[in-house]
Amino acid sequence: MSSPVPGVASSLLINDMVLSQTNLAGSGEPNLHPAVDRFLRFLPVQLREPFMGYCAESALVSDQLWRLDEERPGGSHVTLEAAAPHFTNAVILSRLIREPGDPEHGQPTLPCRSCSALLDELGVRIMGRD
Numbered sequence: 001m002s003s004p005v006p007g008v009a010s011s012l013l014i015n016d017m018v019l020s021q022t023n024l025a026g027s028g029e030p031n032l033h034p035a036v037d038r039f040l041r042f043l044p045v046q047l048r049e050p051f052m053g054y055c056a057e058s059a060l061v062s063d064q065l066w067r068l069d070e071e072r073p074g075g076s077h078v079t080l081e082a083a084a085p086h087f088t089n090a091v092i093l094s095r096l097i098r099e100p101g102d103p104e105h106g107q108p109t110l111p112c113r114s115c116s117a118l119l120d121e122l123g124v125r126i127m128g129r130d
Contacts, residue, residue, distance in 0.1 A: 007097030008109060010056035012124070014064065014090040021056040021063070022097065030054055033065035035080045039118055049112045057092060057115035061122065084122050092119060093127040 011020045024030050030053050032040070040052050052058070068078045068086060098105035108128045111119060119126055 008056050008094050009097050010060060010092055010094040010111070012060045012064075012090060012092045014087065019060055019063070021059045023056045024054045024059060030059065031062070032058060033062040033069070034077050035065055035083070036062045036118065039080060039121065040114060043114060043117060047113050047117050049114045052112070052114035055112055055115045056094065057111045058118060060092070061118060080121055087122040087124050090122070090124045091127060092124050
């Protein structure tokens with residue numbers, strides 16, 4: 001997706017691991033976990049971004065949920081409610097990715113309003129917001 005999505009890299013500290021991801025780009029649709037996809041689809045209009053689902057933060061959450069699915073018997077998908085304990089004490093930090101020489105490169109940024117709502121739902125602490 002070539003879009004107005006600003007270049008962002010995010011790192012999620014969860015269960016003593018740091019996982020990093022950039023925003024998604026290119027053709028096709030992101031492979032969001034069904035619980036993330038459902039959450040984003042039902043967000044109120046005022047919390048929707050035109051690029052929602054392509055952010056680093058939604059990809060990081062989806063990756064964790066896909067991993068939790070692998071541990072579930074019967075192949076069912078985990079819900080956000082059931083996954084929330086997995087995110088206890090999790091922290092996320094996002095930074096801008098810009099062209100070399102751009103003074104904004106590497107500066108902290110907050111997740112978009114769609115991802116902020118998702119992270120709040122899971123209890124993930126957003127660095128820079130507090």
